Amino acid sequence: MNLGTVISFIETPSTGRFHFTIDKNATVRKGQFVQLEIEDGKIIGRVSDIIKTNRYFMRPEAVNEYQNSGGIEEIFPTTEWEYLIAEVNILGVFDGNGFKNSLFPPSPGTDVNEPEIEIIKKFFGLEENGIHMGEMPHHKLDAKFSLNKLFKKHLAILAISGAGKSYLTGILLEELLTKEKRNSPGVVIIDTHGEYTNLAESKDFATRVKVFSSEEMRIGFQNIRTYDIASIQSIKSGTQIRELDKILHSLKSNYSISDAISKIDESDIATKTKDVLLSHLISLQRTGIFGLSDYPKSEELVKQGQVSIIDMSDCISMKKKQILTRYFSGKIFHQRRAGTLPPFVLILEEAHQYIPQMATKENALCRSILQTIAREGRKFNASLCLISQRPVNLSTTVLSQCNTKIILRVSNPYDIEYIRNSSEALTKDAIDQISTLPVGYGIVIGEAVNAPLLVKIRKKKINVLERDDSMEKVCNEFYDRAEKNKKDSKAFV
Numbered sequence: 001m002n003l004g005t006v007i008s009f010i011e012t013p014s015t016g017r018f019h020f021t022i023d024k025n026a027t028v029r030k031g032q033f034v035q036l037e038i039e040d041g042k043i044i045g046r047v048s049d050i051i052k053t054n055r056y057f058m059r060p061e062a063v064n065e066y067q068n069s070g071g072i073e074e075i076f077p078t079t080e081w082e083y084l085i086a087e088v089n090i091l092g093v094f095d096g097n098g099f100k101n102s103l104f105p106p107s108p109g110t111d112v113n114e115p116e117i118e119i120i121k122k123f124f125g126l127e128e129n130g131i132h133m134g135e136m137p138h139h140k141l142d143a144k145f146s147l148n149k150l151f152k153k154h155l156a157i158l159a160i161s162g163a164g165k166s167y168l169t170g171i172l173l174e175e176l177l178t179k180e181k182r183n184s185p186g187v188v189i190i191d192t193h194g195e196y197t198n199l200a201e202s203k204d205f206a207t208r209v210k211v212f213s214s215e216e217m218r219i220g221f222q223n224i225r226t227y228d229i230a231s232i233q234s235i236k237s238g239t240q241i242r243e244l245d246k247i248l249h250s251l252k253s254n255y256s257i258s259d260a261i262s263k264i265d266e267s268d269i270a271t272k273t274k275d276v277l278l279s280h281l282i283s284l285q286r287t288g289i290f291g292l293s294d295y296p297k298s299e300e301l302v303k304q305g306q307v308s309i310i311d312m313s314d315c316i317s318m319k320k321k322q323i324l325t326r327y328f329s330g331k332i333f334h335q336r337r338a339g340t341l342p343p344f345v346l347i348l349e350e351a352h353q354y355i356p357q358m359a360t361k362e363n364a365l366c367r368s369i370l371q372t373i374a375r376e377g378r379k380f381n382a383s384l385c386l387i388s389q390r391p392v393n394l395s396t397t398v399l400s401q402c403n404t405k406i407i408l409r410v411s412n413p414y415d416i417e418y419i420r421n422s423s424e425a426l427t428k429d430a431i432d433q434i435s436t437l438p439v440g441y442g443i444v445i446g447e448a449v450n451a452p453l454l455v456k457i458r459k460k461k462i463n464v465l466e467r468d469d470s471m472e473k474v475c476n477e478f479y480d481r482a483e484k485n486k487k488d489s490k491a492f493v
């Protein structure tokens with residue numbers, strides 16, 4: 001369909017931009033894509049702005065004069081002279097096979113058309129059988145992304161709180177769960193707030209979803225190394241580390257943390273060192289996460305076509321969350337590297353809590369392993385999907401390894417600047433869109449697309465838990481409970 005005609009405007013058409021008058025019968029909106037033919041091929045462009053002009057309103061002194069004497073509309077057919085001009089950024093030229101840079105401007109007078117769907121799909125690198133995230137606004141075209149490109153390396157979903165990060169993650173999970181098992185990676189999600197657990201109750205997917213509560217997870221004490229204990233407890237003294245190592249090596253197989261404690265107690269280590277080691281191990285024992293063997297086994301955690309949800313919602317201690325994440329992500333990564341586990345995607349909700357940029361080592365117990373996965377994971381098809389509302393607090397090393405980013409609304413200028421510095425693919429055009437994105441829209445940039453793409457996120461098919469934590473609801477619950485207690489104690493008297 002014809003949308004308008006290229007005009008000769010201030011400094012355009014050029015190789016990068018052109019303007020066209022919008023046909024009276026056509027609807028053109030900011031952000032939509034257009035196409036036009038030149039000798040080199042078909043130009044694909046994006047409407048970056050729309051301008052209205054009217055020659056009757058161009059000279060301020062004349063407008064003023066006429067308005068004072070009854071109004072300009074009374075005298076001239078002004079409405080007939082209102083024109084819409086669209087400003088277009090040229091994105092590339094399709095030559096029948098692929099896309100090239102634009103090296104020659106279109107001529108004024110050229111027709112501007114709706115783009116051909118097939119060309120747009122090719123331009124962005126969309127895939128018919130890909131992950132269906134939503135649709136392209138203004139065009140009747142599903143935004144489906146290659147699973148391979150999306151998860152081959154790492155993905156980050158960034159936005160302010162409430163912008164729809166978890167909702168979108170729910171959609172990605174749905175898409176992964178509808179794929180045949182033999183074509184699927186294993187998915188593990190560190191569910192910091194317990195938002196995904198009801199996925200296990202949906203009748204469509206229940207058989208492919210497993211929930212592991214952080215309360216029931218265990219690390220087999222004999223599986224962790226002296227080095228890990230030293231890092232977790234920040235033991236720095238060489239003597240203490242040496243003595244601890246000796247003790248652990250002297251224990252027979254199948255030992256527990258209490259066995260280690262007794263062994264230290266009975267040993268002839270110097271009292272000062274002994275006391276320090278005992279207090280460290282007792283403090284570890286109190287976390288309650290050490291047992292005789294690991295639960296779950298990594299083969300239960302990472303299974304092709306299965307989504308394993310690690311529900312951290314009952315876990316208040318940051319340290320405990322980090323120890324669990326450090327241990328299990330390290331373990332599955334090493335096993336993946338050895339080829340004993342299938343490819344996997346590890347999704348981290350509130351990723352800045354696990355991979356902070358600034359925190360000291362003692363407060364960032366899983367940063368180092370997650371950085372290793374970020375650097376080396378793609379060689380082994382071990383992918384990270386990081387979700388965060390505070391990109392500035394997220395490790396730069398890791399963020400810059402995220403080859404695809406889905407950005408929903410981000411308003412903090414520091415966050416925008418930080419995202420921009422970590423992604424070459426983010427054009428100025430895309431940056432301008434980010435801070436004004438409404439809920440339900442996102443911009444995909446990086447490897448999964450050939451150019452930044454705005455997507456209207458689709459509706460979810462299944463419900464991921466909606467937490468109603470409104471003040472009113474919480475007040476109601478508290479009131480009801482207090483009333484009940486009052487009644488109960490009266491009945492008792």
Ligand SMILES: Nc1ncnc2c1ncn2[C@@H]1O[C@H](COP(=O)(O)OP(=O)(O)O)[C@@H](O)[C@H]1O
Nearest residue numbers: 160161162163164165166167168439440457458
């Ligand atoms: N694409 C969407 N369509 C409809 N509702 C959405 C969409 N994205 C988010 N929401 C709603 O907005 C609210 C916040 O979304 P949520 O995913 O929890 O945000 P975040 O995880 O970024 O804090 C939820 O009530 C969710 O249902």
Ligand SMILES: [Mg+2]
Nearest residue numbers: 162165166167
């Ligand atoms: Mg969320």
